[in-house]
Amino acid sequence: MRSDEFRGEELICSTFSNTSKTSIPINHHEYDVIRKCFNEKYCYHILLFSLSEDPTMALAGVRVIELAGLAPVPFCGMILADFGAKVIRVDRTKVAMAMDTQARGKRSVALNLKSPEGVAVLKKLCVQSDVILEPFRKGVMEKMGLGPEELLKENPRLIYARLTGYGQSGAYAKAAGHDINYLAMSGLLSMLGRSNEKPYAPLNLVADFAGGGLTCAFGVVLALLERTKSGRGQVIDSSMVEGAAYVGSFMWKSRKIGLWNNSRGENLLDSGAPFYDTYRTSDGRYVAVGAIEPQFYTQLVHGLGLDAASLPSQMSFDDWPKLRQVFTNQFASKTQEEWARVFDGTDACVTPVLSMDEVISHPHNQERASFHRDAQGEVTPNPAPVLSQTPGSPCLARDPIIGEHTRPVLEEFGFKPAEVDQLLSAGVIECNAAKARL
Numbered sequence: 001m002r003s004d005e006f007r008g009e010e011l012i013c014s015t016f017s018n019t020s021k022t023s024i025p026i027n028h029h030e031y032d033v034i035r036k037c038f039n040e041k042y043c044y045h046i047l048l049f050s051l052s053e054d055p056t057m058a059l060a061g062v063r064v065i066e067l068a069g070l071a072p073v074p075f076c077g078m079i080l081a082d083f084g085a086k087v088i089r090v091d092r093t094k095v096a097m098a099m100d101t102q103a104r105g106k107r108s109v110a111l112n113l114k115s116p117e118g119v120a121v122l123k124k125l126c127v128q129s130d131v132i133l134e135p136f137r138k139g140v141m142e143k144m145g146l147g148p149e150e151l152l153k154e155n156p157r158l159i160y161a162r163l164t165g166y167g168q169s170g171a172y173a174k175a176a177g178h179d180i181n182y183l184a185m186s187g188l189l190s191m192l193g194r195s196n197e198k199p200y201a202p203l204n205l206v207a208d209f210a211g212g213g214l215t216c217a218f219g220v221v222l223a224l225l226e227r228t229k230s231g232r233g234q235v236i237d238s239s240m241v242e243g244a245a246y247v248g249s250f251m252w253k254s255r256k257i258g259l260w261n262n263s264r265g266e267n268l269l270d271s272g273a274p275f276y277d278t279y280r281t282s283d284g285r286y287v288a289v290g291a292i293e294p295q296f297y298t299q300l301v302h303g304l305g306l307d308a309a310s311l312p313s314q315m316s317f318d319d320w321p322k323l324r325q326v327f328t329n330q331f332a333s334k335t336q337e338e339w340a341r342v343f344d345g346t347d348a349c350v351t352p353v354l355s356m357d358e359v360i361s362h363p364h365n366q367e368r369a370s371f372h373r374d375a376q377g378e379v380t381p382n383p384a385p386v387l388s389q390t391p392g393s394p395c396l397a398r399d400p401i402i403g404e405h406t407r408p409v410l411e412e413f414g415f416k417p418a419e420v421d422q423l424l425s426a427g428v429i430e431c432n433a434a435k436a437r438l
């Protein structure tokens with residue numbers, strides 16, 4: 001008979017044959033079941049219960065309720081799913097198509113939270129879960145009776161992540177907005193753009209994803225780790241203004257070394273320096289040049305076939321426009337492929353600007369399997385970073401349709417089939433079967 005010691009957040013298992021201890025992370029629901037079983041000394045059987053998750057995934061056993069949102073929260077949910085969490089996305093009912101293009105690995109429950117029965121269903125899901133991710137502006141969850149007060153009272157171990165543009169306080173807290181607004185409020189947008197041009201937002205990368213979904217996922221993991229010590233959940237106030245600014249800390253911290261003394265687009269790293277920019281090649285494609293250090297810059301000049309003695313000094317700011325013109329003319333003389341043959345294998349810091357589809361076939365990315373094709377055959381990035389013991393693994397199945405898993409999820413969380421039928425007939429939930437692919 002296995003001897004098992006149950007300690008708070010994890011199950012330490014040892015067997016007679018060996019004393020190696022395996023600790024298995026468990027979620028709130030398992031915690032309660034296990035504690036009850038230990039009290040009644042049924043310790044062995046519960047191990048099977050907690051081994052139901054794939055222990056090779058870092059977030060195995062973590063249950064996440066993701067309320068359907070636009071882009072940042074779906075990205076956060078996808079990250080957690082990629083690393084083993086069980087993510088249930090709660091969609092609105094009467095919605096034709098999911099807005100979530102980052103839905104891999106998630107299951108969808110369609111639930112009308114405008115009904116008290118719907119609120120009760122969500123509460124029951126949250127009591128048995130570890131994390132809730134909410135994408136709404138300040139006050140919406142409280143209005144539905146689903147604020148942190150209510151949910152943490154019923155499940156003190158719940159991690160309540162609130163991902164918003166402006167945070168849960170402050171004059172803008174209830175204002176609508178999108179990535180570009182948050183980036184503007186972070187101060188970083190003022191630094192983005194070429195010389196004599198207006199500021200531009202680099203896609204919706206910085207606030208929505210870097211400072212939003214990714215930073216929020218980091219907060220969730222921090223809270224999960226902290227809970228293994230305190231046994232308590234907490235509220236994560238994830239503001240995209242603050243997340244973006246935090247991601248950009250280097251920009252603030254490097255002002256004192258004069259990195260940003262010039263106007264926008266005229267500094268070392270903001271397209272001002274000719275050795276840190278992109279250049280068009282003879283076939284209309286581009287290369288990226290990042291030869292900052294003198295030893296790398298020397299290799300750039302050599303690869304371009306230029307005579308260093310005939311050029312102005314690398315750091316002669318006033319000569320940068322002239323140097324840029326020289327580089328522009330040189331790079332325009334060969335194709336992207338030809339320049340790759342010149343610079344691959346050197347430290348000149350010159351790389352091809354690859355398209356979203358080319359990335360998967362570039363030899364370096366292929367060797368590392370950095371990208372894969374999903375169920376729709378589309379190129380998509382693999383989870384990062386790569387952990388040696390518990391790497392992330394993207395679900396390759398198609399994305400869920402809205403309400404596809406309502407019934408199995410509710411029954412998994414303890415609803416009887418008759419209760420699910422009743423909720424369905426009352427319009428509180430939707431159970432949509434996946435349409436057969438012809």
Ligand SMILES: C[C@H](CCC[C@@H](C)[C@H]1CC[C@H]2[C@@H]3[C@H](O)C[C@@H]4C[C@H](O)CC[C@]4(C)[C@H]3C[C@H](O)[C@]12C)C(=O)SCCNC(=O)CCNC(=O)[C@H](O)C(C)(C)COP(=O)(O)OP(=O)(O)OC[C@H]1O[C@@H](n2cnc3c(N)ncnc32)[C@H](O)[C@@H]1OP(=O)(O)O
Nearest residue numbers: 070091092099112113114136137164165176177178179204
């Ligand atoms: C730059 C990005 C924006 C990217 C957008 C793209 C992802 C999408 C742009 C175009 C889309 C595609 C296009 O539309 C074509 C297709 C259409 C198809 O239908 C879907 C597929 C498409 C291909 C579609 C796909 C994509 O959606 C697009 C490509 C960003 O910056 S995103 C970041 C936005 N900001 C935040 O997230 C910060 C926090 N959130 C907010 O500030 C607000 O939520 C926001 C975003 C301003 C929206 O405000 P809104 O007034 O609309 O909502 P809230 O005030 O938050 O209140 C939510 C209300 O909803 C109720 N509710 C929620 N869940 C339920 C439920 N289950 N049942 C019932 N009711 C529910 C909740 O009670 C609130 O109701 P009230 O308003 O009455 O309180």
